[in-house]
Amino acid sequence: MIYFNNVSKFYKDATALDNVTLTVVAGEFVSIVGHSGAGKTTLTKMILADENPTEGTVFFESINVHNLKNNDLTKLRQRIGVVFQDFKLLPNKTAYENIAFAMEAVGKTDEEIASDVPHVLELVDLSHRLQHFPGQMSGGEQQRLAIARAIINQPELIIADEPTGNLDPINTHEIVQILKKINDLGTTVILTTHNRAVIDSVGKRVVTMERGKIIRDSKHNK
Amino acid sequence: MMTELKRIIKAGFINFTRGGLVSFAAVLVVTITLSVITFIVLLQAVLYFSLDQIKDKVDVTIYFTVGAPEVKIILLKDSLLKLPEVKDVTYTSAEEALKLFRERHKNDYSTIAALDEIGTNPLGAYLNVKAKEISQYESIANFMKGDNALVLGAESIIDKINYHQNKLVIDRLNAIIAGAQKLGFLITLLSIVIAIIITFNTIRLTIFVAREEIGVMRLVGASKMRVRGPFMIEGVIYGIIATFATLILFWPATAYFGRNMTDFLGLNLYDYYTSNFLQIFAIILSSGILLGVFSSFLAVRKYLNK
Numbered sequence: 001m002i003y004f005n006n007v008s009k010f011y012k013d014a015t016a017l018d019n020v021t022l023t024v025v026a027g028e029f030v031s032i033v034g035h036s037g038a039g040k041t042t043l044t045k046m047i048l049a050d051e052n053p054t055e056g057t058v059f060f061e062s063i064n065v066h067n068l069k070n071n072d073l074t075k076l077r078q079r080i081g082v083v084f085q086d087f088k089l090l091p092n093k094t095a096y097e098n099i100a101f102a103m104e105a106v107g108k109t110d111e112e113i114a115s116d117v118p119h120v121l122e123l124v125d126l127s128h129r130l131q132h133f134p135g136q137m138s139g140g141e142q143q144r145l146a147i148a149r150a151i152i153n154q155p156e157l158i159i160a161d162e163p164t165g166n167l168d169p170i171n172t173h174e175i176v177q178i179l180k181k182i183n184d185l186g187t188t189v190i191l192t193t194h195n196r197a198v199i200d201s202v203g204k205r206v207v208t209m210e211r212g213k214i215i216r217d218s219k220h221n222k
Numbered sequence: 223m224m225t226e227l228k229r230i231i232k233a234g235f236i237n238f239t240r241g242g243l244v245s246f247a248a249v250l251v252v253t254i255t256l257s258v259i260t261f262i263v264l265l266q267a268v269l270y271f272s273l274d275q276i277k278d279k280v281d282v283t284i285y286f287t288v289g290a291p292e293v294k295i296i297l298l299k300d301s302l303l304k305l306p307e308v309k310d311v312t313y314t315s316a317e318e319a320l321k322l323f324r325e326r327h328k329n330d331y332s333t334i335a336a337l338d339e340i341g342t343n344p345l346g347a348y349l350n351v352k353a354k355e356i357s358q359y360e361s362i363a364n365f366m367k368g369d370n371a372l373v374l375g376a377e378s379i380i381d382k383i384n385y386h387q388n389k390l391v392i393d394r395l396n397a398i399i400a401g402a403q404k405l406g407f408l409i410t411l412l413s414i415v416i417a418i419i420i421t422f423n424t425i426r427l428t429i430f431v432a433r434e435e436i437g438v439m440r441l442v443g444a445s446k447m448r449v450r451g452p453f454m455i456e457g458v459i460y461g462i463i464a465t466f467a468t469l470i471l472f473w474p475a476t477a478y479f480g481r482n483m484t485d486f487l488g489l490n491l492y493d494y495y496t497s498n499f500l501q502i503f504a505i506i507l508s509s510g511i512l513l514g515v516f517s518s519f520l521a522v523r524k525y526l527n528k
Contacts, residue, residue: 048441050441071445074440074443074444074445074446075443077440077441077443078443082441082442088434088437088438088441089438090435090438090439091435092236092237092240092241092432092435097236101442101444102443104444104448105439105442105443105444105445105448106443107226109225149442153443
C-alpha cells in the first residue's frame with residue numbers, strides 16, 4: 001500500500017531521513033519507534049506530502065505522492081486520517097464542528113454529518129462533549145476527538161504521530177486500544193512513538209529508526 | 223457547489239462572532255481606513271468647490287469705444303462663442319453699463335453730479351468672456367489681438383482688453399490651482415496607500431493567529447477554497463460593519479462642520495454629505511469589501527502553500 005523507495009531528506013545542517021526503504025501492506029499495524037529526531041515524523045509527513053524528499057520516491061498504492069497536483073493531493077489526504085501528538089484540533093470549533101469539518105471536506109451532505117458525528121463521538125466516548133470546544137476538554141479527550149476526526153471518513157490509512165506523547169498511562173492505554181480496534185476493522189495504521197510500553201501493548205510489527213535510518217524491522221527479523 | 227458556498231458563508235459568520243477581540247480590532251482598523259477615504263472624498267469636494275469659485279471669479283472683459291455699433295459687437299460675441307475655449311460671453315450695452323455705474327456709485331454724489339454734467343453717456347459697451355479653463359484666457363486674448371477674419375474690423379471698436387492688466391494674477395492663480403489639484407491627488411494617493419497597508423497588515427495578523435488551523439484544515443483534506451472562503455467572508459463582514467460605522471460617524475461630524483464651518487469652507491459639508499450619500503455609501507462599501515476580501519485572500523495564500 002505504501003512504498004518508500006530510497007528516500008532521503010536533508011536539511012541545511014541535518015539529515016532527517018537517510019536512504020529509507022520501507023513497505024507497508026494494506027491492513028497492517030506498523031509501529032515506528034525511535035528517539036526524538038530519529039526521523040519518525042518526517043517519514044509520516046512524506047506520506048501526506050507535507051514534506052518533500054530530497055532524494056527517492058514515496059508511493060501510496062500506485063501514486064507518487066510528490067508528483068500530485070493540488071486537487072489530487074487534497075483527494076489523497078481525504079483517504080488518510082491523521083492523529084498528532086498535539087492533537088491539532090480547530091480551537092474555534094466545537095467537538096461536533098471539528099468532525100463535521102472533516103466530513104464537509106470530503107463533500108458529505110448535512111444529513112450524513114448530522115447522523116454520523118454523534119455516532120463517532122459515542123465510539124470514542126465523547127457524547128457528553130458534543131458542544132464543547134477543545135480548550136474545555138482534557139488531553140485524553142482531545143486526543144480521542146482527534147481520533148474520531150481521523151476515522152470519520154473511513155480512511156484507508158491512519159497515521160498516528162506520537163498520539164500518546166502528551167497523555168498519562170491510562171489515557172495512553174485507551175488510545176492504543178482504540179487504534180487496535182480500528183486496525184481490527186481493516187484500516188491500515190502507522191503509529192510513531194518513543195514509548196516502549198506502547199509498542200509492547202500493541203504487539204504488532206515494529207520498525208526502529210535511528211538518525212534517519214531504519215536499523216531494525218521486526219517483520220524481517222521474525 | 224451551493225452547499226459548499228452555504229457552508230463557507232456560515233463558517234465565515236461563525237468565525238467572525240467567535241473571533242471576539244480580534245474581529246473587533248479588524249473592524250476598527252477597516253473603519254479607520256474607510257474614515258480616511260470618506261474624509262478625503264469630503265476634502266476633495268471642498269477643494270474643488272473652492273477652486274471652482276476662484277476660477278469663476280476670473281474673466282476677461284473687452285471694453286468697446288463709446289458709440290461702437292452694437293451689430294459689430296454682437297457679431298464679435300457670436301464669433302467668440304464659437305471658440306472651443308469659451309464657456310460664456312455676456313454682453314453689457316452702454317446703457318446698461320451706465321445704469322450699473324450709477325447704481326454702484328449712488329452714494330458718491332460728486333461722481334453722479336459730474337456724470338449728470340456731461341449729459342451724454344461716457345461709457346462704452348463691454349463683453350465679459352469666461353473661459354472653460356483658466357489657462358485658456360491667454361489664447362482668447364491673443365485671438366482678439368490677432369487679425370483673424372472673424373474679428374476683422376473689430377480692432378477699431380475695441381478700447382481695451384483687461385487681460386493684460388490681470389495677466390499676473392491669472393497666471394499665479396492658474397499655478398496655485400494646478401498645484402492644489404496635484405497636491406490633493408498626491409495626498410489622496412498617499413493616505414489611501416497607507417490606510418490599505420495598515421488594514422492589510424491587521425487582517426494578516428488576524429490570519430496569522432489562525433495559521434496553524436489553516437495547516438490542519440489542509441491536512442484534514444479541505445480544498446483551498448474551503449479554507450480560504452470563510453476568511454474572505456470574514457473580510458466582507460469587516461467591510462460591511464466598518465462601512466456602517468464610518469457612515470454613522472460622519473453624520474454628526476459633517477453636521478458639526480455644516481453648522482460651524484460653512485462660511486470658512488464655502489460649502490455646507492452636511493448638505494454635501496446628505497445629497498451625495500448614495501455615492502459616498504457606494505464608494506465606502508465597495509472599498510471596505512474589496513479591502514477586506516483582498517487582504518484576506520492575500521494573507522491566507524501565504525499559509526496555503528501545501
